[in-house]
Amino acid sequence: MGRKVFICSLAVMFCVIAVMVAVEAKAAYPDKTIEFVVHSPAGGGSDLFSRAIGSILEKEGIVKQKIQVVNRDGGSGTTSLNYMFDKAGDAHVVMQFTTGPLSALLRGSSKLKMEDITFLTLMCMDPNLAFTRVESPYNDMKSVIEYAKKNPDKVSVAIGTVAGSEHISAHRVAKASGTQLNMVGFGGGGAASVAILGGHVDLGFGNVNEQMGQIEAKTIKPLGVMSPQRIPAMPNVLTMKEQGINAVYVQPRGFWAPKNFPDYALKFWEDAFFKLSKTKAYQDLLKTSYAVDSFMKHEETKTFVNDYIKVLKVDVDELGVYKKK
Amino acid sequence: MDIFNSLMQGFATVLTPFNIWMAVIGCFFGTIVGILPGLGPSATIAMLIPLTFGMNATPAMIMMCAIYYGAMYGGSTTSILLNVPGESASVATTIDGYQMARQGRGGAALGISAIGSFVAGILGTIGLMLICVPLAKFALKFGPAEFFSLIVMGLLTIVYVGGKSISKSLMSGVIGMALGTIGIDVIQGAPRFVYDLPELMDGVSFITVVMGIFGIGEVLVSAEERMKITPIHVKFKDLWPTVAEVWQSKWAILRGTAIGFFMGALPGAGATISSFVAYAVEKGVAKNPERFGKGAIEGVAAPESANNACTSGAMVHLLALGIPGSGATAVMLGALMLYGLKPGPMMFHTNPDFVWALIASMFVGNVILIVMNLPMIPFFAMGLRIPYRYLYPGILLICIIGAYSLSSSIYDVWVMLIFGVIGYFMKKFDIPGAPMGIALILGPMLEYNLYRALALSRGDLTVFFTRPISATLLAIAAIMTILFSSKTIRVKRKMLEEVEE
Structure with missing residues (x-):
């Protein structure tokens, strides 16, 4: 008899402890x-x-x-x-x-x-932007698009990964402006940047964060931002919308x-x-x-x-x- | 004089107990990571970044650079002793390094690789100081067409790093190229040979293939052939390279350094290619090239110097252009941004203290590494005295842990084991593994740069010949081919004549 009571009380104790542990865990x-x-x-x-x-x-x-x-x-x-x-x-x-x-x-x-x-x-x-190297004749996206309209497939764009953010940005710009851009995949942002800096490709898209060093060093210049509003860090750069291109990407x-x-x-x-x-x-x-x-x-x-x-x-x-x- | 003053200023910043301590920690972790195959410098740096939060950018960067160098130093250890390349840049080292170890000269091979790395590290840093900006400007001239031609040249090294039979080397190269086509292609985003397996989307990882072909394959072959033989008897006097051996390697080290430094400055070309090219050059200029592949000390000195000089070259890219030239520098770039520094061409002007401290820390780091590594060499070399029945399970274990650590998945382990079996048969049929490695890396780069060059020229094939740098590189490739084939034909003719006589 005594043994049964002992086992029962042990079981009850275990349950209580288990509940307490569970409560405490929560x-x-x-x-x-x-x-x-x-x-x-x-x-x-x-x-x-x-x-x-x-x-x-x-x-x-x-x-x-x-x-x-x-x-x-x-x-x-x-x-x-x-x-x-x-x-x-x-x-x-x-x-x-x-x-x-x-x-x-x-x-x-x-x-x-x-x-x-x-x-x-x-x-x-993360805001994105379009840019080109400083030596390029373009100063804004509008002029790029004007040229691209007359010369379809002549303006080349360096893309990082396929269907990545640069590709989507470039695609949205091309679609909104009704132009045809020559998009070339570089497999990564680094290789794409080198191709733009070296003048092998006309245009690039990218994360503001990653391009800021180059912009401040005046090796590349921003052509337009892809956000709906201008970016506080570069208040003079127009959005795509302000340049008549209905394209947004964040x-x-x-x-x-x-x-x-x-x-x-x-x-x-x-x-x-x-x-x-x-x-x-x-x-x-x-x-x-x-x-x-x-x-x-x-x-x-x-x-x-x-x-x-x-x-x-x-x-x-x-x-x-x-x-x- | 200006450079000298700035450098001294840099040394003043670096030579504080805390910064030196950071360099020591970095060198130590880097060496360990380099020794263990699999986990590379980029992953290590990224994992140690949180440790550096709250520090200044300078000590943090000193530590990261030290890890990078340390990994390059340590990478040679397993390639030489066990035929397991610790990271991709030391594949070329296995060719002669492992043969040296088999002959009981493992200590000499490790020693020459440490000395070569040291010389390359110091000269590379001096190069970085002197010609950083002009070199970076020159590197920018490399567009897709130039890269294509450079890679064509790089692929030609296949005939040098392979064994006696050129056709077997080419066969191995073609297999490597075929493996390189697996995965989502960079240009169209189309999956190729993926069979809906998500793991195959990123392609076959170079390091798992190489660990399988070289490491596991070697274990299998040796287990079959040499299990009964007593282990290599390493004599104490062979635990260091002799002065004569070091002197014999001086040109190999210098040429390796130059090749590594310039190729490191080209983004993407990287340590791996430069180590193969350095090897091929040594074999090409050697008076008796038949020594190569059988334990020639120059065959260790050149690629090891090249892959270390490459780290300085990659820093040229990072500091002067603000664009990473290698995986490890890409991580450093990200880290610099977290510290609020803006890597880029302006760094020399906006943060000169930081840049010069960094350059000074590279000198310090290289000294720490050689001081730390040279005394360890005898211990590592003695490791080969371990009987095979203990050594081989150990190698298998190291390889499996290494493969698993790549992305903490068992998938990579399977890939490595499968390639281990392939490596076994390749050894049996005397098909060299190194050409496969080169082609696996260069094949996709060749394809993508060809595509890019043609996309930009609107399909005009003449770009490769009308652009001066590209044309020069192709001309060099053509000359290399002619020289090599005429040499081979001469040798074969001579052999035939001897047989007839």
Whole structure:
């Protein structure tokens, strides 16, 4: 008899402890190292952004756990999406998204689909611009387009990756102005820049952050910005719209989480990223990288990305990449 | 004189205990990363970047550069001792380095590679100081047409790095080129030979192929042939290169340095190609080229000097143009932007203190590396005394960890093992692996630059001959071909005559 009572009380005690542990786990989320997944190899723009943000979150004490950046590069973003698919329900995995993973989603080659994603926040937008080397006769996009209209396919554009941000930008400009541009793929921003600096190609598109050093050194000159508004860092450069070309392109950066991400975790990260966006360190990071603060919470981000992808899909289809046989 | 003053100013900044400490840490991590195959300098630098947040840009950059150099120094260790290239730039080193190790001269090979790296590092940095800006301007003249011609020249080195049979070398080269076509092509974004496998979209990774063909393949062949033989007996006096050997390699080191420095300044050409070209040049100018491939010390000195000089060349590109010339400098560029510095042509004017401190730190880093590396050589070389039954599982383990560390996926391990089996059969049929490596790297570059050049010229093939730099490079390639074939024909004729007699 005594033994039975003992076993019962032991069982009750275990249950209580288990519940307490569970409650505590919820209260103290996150309770282990957070994975920040990045789709690009270590050292790319997205990777460095994630590492910088991770370090600010830790230093400011917003996230009490360690944040580890995990590079799941490969398959033009597909590998990272598959990784997120496998991590469904894991409350300690967060991934940065930008145009790259979004186009990988569009391509449909990953196991992860749009409905499997828990959107957390949108952080900022990277503005893009069109530029040429200083020796070039053009001073604005308008004159380039005028020339291109008379000489179809004569103006060459250096493109980084196929269907990447430069390609989409160039395509939108060509489409809006009704011109034909000779777009040549260089496989990466570095090689494309060299070809433009060396005068081998007429025109380039790119991230303001990456081109600022060259602009300040007066080796290249901006022809027009792709954002809807002018960029504070270069108030004299007109937008494409102001030059009569109805083309806009921005590159969003934000965070998402896998499917079945717990609500408490979603709430935690919304708050964490909101607090982050108010820190001086983060604002400085935006300033040095010329990104525009565009903080959005979960619901807004979802709507934004849905709209963004719809527009992107049109371009990608027109460019004819990713076509299924 | 101005340069001298600025440099002294730079040394004043660098020679503080903290900055020296950063350089030591960087050299140490870099060497380890270089020794372990797989994980390259770019990934290491990126992972250590968060450590440097909160520091000034100067110590952070000193550490990153030190990692870069350290990796280039360390890369030769496994290539020489185990026939496993630590990173792509040391593939050329395996050809003669591993043969030297087999003959018990592993210490000499490691020593000459450290000395060559040191000389190349110092001379490269001096070159960087003196002709950085004009060299960068010249590099900009290279458009797609020029790159195409340069790569044609580079591909010709296949006949030099292969073994005795030219047809087998070419065969290996063609396989490499075919492998290079796998993946999403850069021009149209079309998947080629991908079979809907996301892993294949980025193509076959050079380093996994090479680790398989060289490392695993060698283990398989040796396991079959040499398991019963006693390990190489390394004599203590052979743990260092002799003065005569170092002197014998002096021109190889200098030529390697020059080749590496200039090719490093061309974006994308990089350390790997320059190491192969340096090897081919040495074999081409040698009085008795038949020594190459059988443990010629110049065959180690030249590529190792070239890949180290290349790091200085890549820095020319980064500092003078603000455009990364290699993977590792691309990471550094990103890091510099995080510190709020704007890399680009203006750096010399806006942040001269930083630039000169960096240049001074390269001298310091090279000294630290040689001081750190030379005493370790005997220990590494002694490693070959380990009996094969322990050594080979160890090599397999290192290769597997290395392949896994590339992108923390088991896929790369499988690719490496498959190529290990292919490497085994290639060895059996005496097909050299190095031509395959060159073609795998250069094949896609050749294709894309051909496409770009023709897209820009609207399909006009004459661009390759009307542009002076391109025409010169093609002429050199033609002369190389004629010289090599006439030499081969002469040798063959002589052999025939001897047989007839």
